[in-house]
Amino acid sequence: RDIIAMRSKEFLKPEPYAWSWALCQFLDAHPRYRERFRKLGGHLQGSAFPREFAAAFNDNSRDLHTEWTLFVVNLQYGYEATRAAIDFQPGKPLTTDRSSHRIDLATDRGWQSSGVLLEAGQTYEIAATGRFTLADLPKPWTSEPQGISFRYFDRRPLGRLIGCLRAEAGDAGGENEPMLKVFEIGRGRSLEAPLTGTLYLRANDAWNSLSDNRGRVSVEIGRSRSEK
Known part of the structure; x- marks a missing residue:
């Protein structure tokens, strides 16, 4: 403004x-x-x-x-604004009829909606699989959702699956924007949702290095057994 x-x-x-x-x-x-x-x-x-x-x-x-x-x-220099553009898709909560949800995540894009609305205070299990390429030079860098630790971006291993939540109501933007609070997922983790919001995911990489990534990550989100 x-x-x-x-x-x-x-x-x-x-x-x-x-x-x-x-x-x-x-x-x-x-x-x-x-x-x-x-x-x-x-x-x-x-x-x-x-x-x-x-x-x-x-x-x-x-x-x-x-x-x-x-x-x-x-x-940052060379920021790939087009690939970083977010297609905001509000998620839907998991139910007894839909106790889990699986998505394929593109590794050459920024934040992508998981299609799942996490509910504050509820615990979820997130699991990820897949192999993908993060760069071609000096040779192809192949990674899995846990990432490769010989190079880091934003203090996290390159390629590691990370997430954030976006509230579907209330103020947006500024220093209190929920999507700034990024958490690590890797191959999987349990997550107690700190707020009600859509889960967004991406493979950790510099914002000027998305275009040379190839492959996808398969991610499954489900309620913790104690929550079912």
């Missing part, structure tokens, strides 16, 4: 100028936002831009705040 509300004279300073271009790059590279963003080109001058921007993105305001926060926190 602060960037959108900036006046022309503020862009004479290096920091506002840099942040405005960061927002432009984020929106222009995002498959869900780029067309709407490009149509705003005729409103860059004058006071109409904040109003036109709000009208264009109001339907995705909550998603936009979440993704912008993640973009700002994870931004």
